[in-house]
Amino acid sequence: xxxxxxxxxxxxxxxxxxxxxxxxxxxxxxxxxxxxxxxxxxxxxxxxxxxxxxxxxxxxxxxxxxxxxxxxxxxxxxxxxxxxxxxxxxxxxxxxxxxxxxxxxxxxxxxxxxxxxxxxxxxxxxxxxxxxxxxxxxxxxxxxxxxxxxxxxxxxxxxxxxxxxxxxxxxxxxxxxxxxxxxxxxxxxxxxxxxxxxxxxxxxxxxxxxxxxxxxxxxxxxxxxxxxxxxxxxxxxxxxxxxxxxxxxxxxx
Amino acid sequence: xxxxxxxxxxxxxxxxxxxxxxxxxxxxxxxxxxxxxxxxxxxxxxxxxxxxxxxxxxxxxxxxxxxxxxxxxxxxxxxxxxxxxxxxxxxxxxxxxxxxxxxxxxxxxxxxxxxxxxxxxxxxxxxxxxxxxxxxxxxxxxxxxxxxxxxxxxxxxxxxxxxxxxxxxxxxxxxxxxxxxxxxxxxxxxxxxxxxxxxxxxxxxxxxxxxxxxxxxxxxxxxxxxxxxxxxxxxxxxxxxx
Amino acid sequence: xxxxxxxxxxxxxxxxxxxxxxxxxxxxxxxxxxxxxxxxxxxxxxxxxxxxxxxxxxxxxxxxxxxxxxxxxxxxxxxxxxxxxxxxxxxxxxxxxxxxxxxxxxxxxxxxxxxxxxxxxxxxxxxxxxxxxxxxxxxxxxxxxxxxxxxxx
Numbered sequence: 001x002x003x004x005x006x007x008x009x010x011x012x013x014x015x016x017x018x019x020x021x022x023x024x025x026x027x028x029x030x031x032x033x034x035x036x037x038x039x040x041x042x043x044x045x046x047x048x049x050x051x052x053x054x055x056x057x058x059x060x061x062x063x064x065x066x067x068x069x070x071x072x073x074x075x076x077x078x079x080x081x082x083x084x085x086x087x088x089x090x091x092x093x094x095x096x097x098x099x100x101x102x103x104x105x106x107x108x109x110x111x112x113x114x115x116x117x118x119x120x121x122x123x124x125x126x127x128x129x130x131x132x133x134x135x136x137x138x139x140x141x142x143x144x145x146x147x148x149x150x151x152x153x154x155x156x157x158x159x160x161x162x163x164x165x166x167x168x169x170x171x172x173x174x175x176x177x178x179x180x181x182x183x184x185x186x187x188x189x190x191x192x193x194x195x196x197x198x199x200x201x202x203x204x205x206x207x208x209x210x211x212x213x214x215x216x217x218x219x220x221x222x223x224x225x226x227x228x229x230x231x232x233x234x235x236x237x238x239x240x241x242x243x244x245x246x247x248x249x250x251x252x253x
Numbered sequence: 254x255x256x257x258x259x260x261x262x263x264x265x266x267x268x269x270x271x272x273x274x275x276x277x278x279x280x281x282x283x284x285x286x287x288x289x290x291x292x293x294x295x296x297x298x299x300x301x302x303x304x305x306x307x308x309x310x311x312x313x314x315x316x317x318x319x320x321x322x323x324x325x326x327x328x329x330x331x332x333x334x335x336x337x338x339x340x341x342x343x344x345x346x347x348x349x350x351x352x353x354x355x356x357x358x359x360x361x362x363x364x365x366x367x368x369x370x371x372x373x374x375x376x377x378x379x380x381x382x383x384x385x386x387x388x389x390x391x392x393x394x395x396x397x398x399x400x401x402x403x404x405x406x407x408x409x410x411x412x413x414x415x416x417x418x419x420x421x422x423x424x425x426x427x428x429x430x431x432x433x434x435x436x437x438x439x440x441x442x443x444x445x446x447x448x449x450x451x452x453x454x455x456x457x458x459x460x461x462x463x464x465x466x467x468x469x470x471x472x473x474x475x476x477x478x479x480x481x482x483x484x485x486x487x488x489x490x491x492x493x494x495x
Numbered sequence: 496x497x498x499x500x501x502x503x504x505x506x507x508x509x510x511x512x513x514x515x516x517x518x519x520x521x522x523x524x525x526x527x528x529x530x531x532x533x534x535x536x537x538x539x540x541x542x543x544x545x546x547x548x549x550x551x552x553x554x555x556x557x558x559x560x561x562x563x564x565x566x567x568x569x570x571x572x573x574x575x576x577x578x579x580x581x582x583x584x585x586x587x588x589x590x591x592x593x594x595x596x597x598x599x600x601x602x603x604x605x606x607x608x609x610x611x612x613x614x615x616x617x618x619x620x621x622x623x624x625x626x627x628x629x630x631x632x633x634x635x636x637x638x639x640x641x642x643x644x645x646x647x648x
Contacts, residue, residue, distance in 0.1 A: 083487075135441045142438035146424065149434050155495045159424045162488050163438055166420055169480065170442050173473075177445035273502050362502045365509075456531075459547050465527030468520040475517035479510050 010087040033212030041205035063213035065108035071101030076168035079161030096224035102140035276361035284373035324393040325454035379411030402457035416481035423488035536577035557594040
């Protein structure tokens with residue numbers, strides 16, 4: 001099998017050059033879909049029959065929660081790739097994915113609380129989904145804290161990769177165990193799994209928002225990884241050349 | 254200790270005749286003996302357990318009714334914290350005096366050596382905690398039906414706590430101040446054990462069959478026995494190499 | 496046998512044994528009623544323990560909600576499509592509680608077979624059923640019928 005493409009992927013320089021072409025497109029796509037989704041969702045989607053307008057927070061809450069979870073897997077898989085193939089780039093991706101994921105988890109928790117107030121009459125319920133999101137947030141914080149603790153970059157990379165892998169095995173276990181025990185849940189997100197449980201007029205803007213958040217995530221991850229590459233590779237020739245030719249300035253604007 | 258010379262080739266390993274089991278027992282025995290010689294590491298978690306339990310009636314209410322309602326959860330949470338407290342020293346002295354490196358370099362599979370180390374940690378912290386817990390249950394007015402399930406759930410649960418915690422200990426062993434960070438990264442991973450451990454005791458108190466939660470605790474334990482040593486071994490190799 | 500291979504063999508045995516223990520225990524635990532959830536049909540048939548905190552769930556039957564005029568006490572009937580049972584509750588109901596909607600109640604059964612709830616939790620989607628209820632209904636093979644109960648009654 002031809003693994004050349006895979007190894008090429010591991011080169012920070014290749015990634016930097018490719019993404020300087022891709023990232024504007026991904027960024028524009030993210031901006032466009034999110035703007036469309038927000039206008040559609042907030043302005044044109046119908047009110048919910050029971051919850052009125054307060055349900056509209058779904059358009060931020062659900063995409064953020066999706067990405068928070070997916071982001072953890074991105075981080076853990078990047079870490080695993082780094083551990084197995086000793087790829088510098090994937091460690092960089094892992095490092096940048098952690099804070100983005102943590103922020104998304106935080107957003108989904110806060111919007112969930114804001115949603116909970118009108119629906120359940122309380123900001124916080126120890127319900128399965130909320131509790132496991134909170135623990136996901138703690139897992140992210142643990143990985144970030146571990147990354148910052150080491151002097152040596154190599155050690156910090158490998159150890160946070162191991163921790164995020166352990167966390168990845170644990171996420172389903174945590175979710176399942178919390179779910180078994182506190183089955184109070186008002187899972188609006190579950191509207192997806194059942195047929196006809198969410199009206200198409202609400203589902204389309206939601207899907208658009210989710211797609212938009214995926215693009216936003218990809219864009220943020222690219223941008224952060226590019227910065228990380230510049231920082232870690234500042235001693236190499238190609239970065240120096242880039243600096244001299246002003247390539248960075250133009251790619252930043 | 255079974256510190257086998259490193260530059261032996263395959264053939265002479267056979268000549269030294271230190272089998273996996275012998276290595277396992279050597280590591281286990283050595284760690285348990287060291288723990289008994291340095292009793293503070295063994296006794297401190299138990300004393301901590303006792304002291305925090307004493308704080309509870311003072312902080313909440315000395316009334317037996319409210320205490321007995323809280324007892325299953327409290328005992329489990331405090332036992333968990335006591336385990337966390339003991340984890341930092343799990344690999345530290347071995348790391349500092351270089352014997353950890355010897356274990357890694359020895360021909361015996363690190364996977365089992367790690368299990369021996371964690372087992373000795375459990376024998377010297379988890380097991381004493383488990384046996385002290387019923388006494389503390391009396392202090393917290395735990396109803397009579399709760400004692401055996403408390404013993405059983407802690408017996409199974411503390412093994413898992415030791416195994417999972419050892420991953421954190423291995424990751425942070427090369428850090429000078431690993432203690433707080435260790436608790437931070439490990440505590441979220443303890444959630445499932447806590448849920449089923451405490452609910453096992455609570456269900457017993459309320460008069461339900463506890464086979465379910467005990468079986469799940471056992472399953473966690475079995476999964477941890479298989480997977481945790483892999484992560485611990487990886488983390489130890491990494492910490493020692495650096 | 497070569498000691499390295501012996502170790503490897505031992506490792507494989509070890510992993511296989513403990514993985515199968517884990518799987519056995521999980522399958523055993525899944526058969527147990529671990530979150531103490533009982534659908535009305537099981538409560539009516541007497542399978543649920545009396546006077547212990549359990550969880551029940553089902554659809555609130557329309558027209559069965561009775562409120563006391565002096566206090567916050569109230570009662571209503573819930574069904575899983577097979578049997579109904581009466582739930583007594585004193586307190587403030589969640590906003591989304593409504594007739595024909597799914598609820599989960601926590602509480603105890605008394606000697607007369609009535610359920611005294613300490614907590615009532617409502618769902619907000621009429622097409623959504625709590626997983627436990629849905630499961631109970633799927634087992635009873637009357638999911639459709641129940642949905643009709645929930646929507647039509």
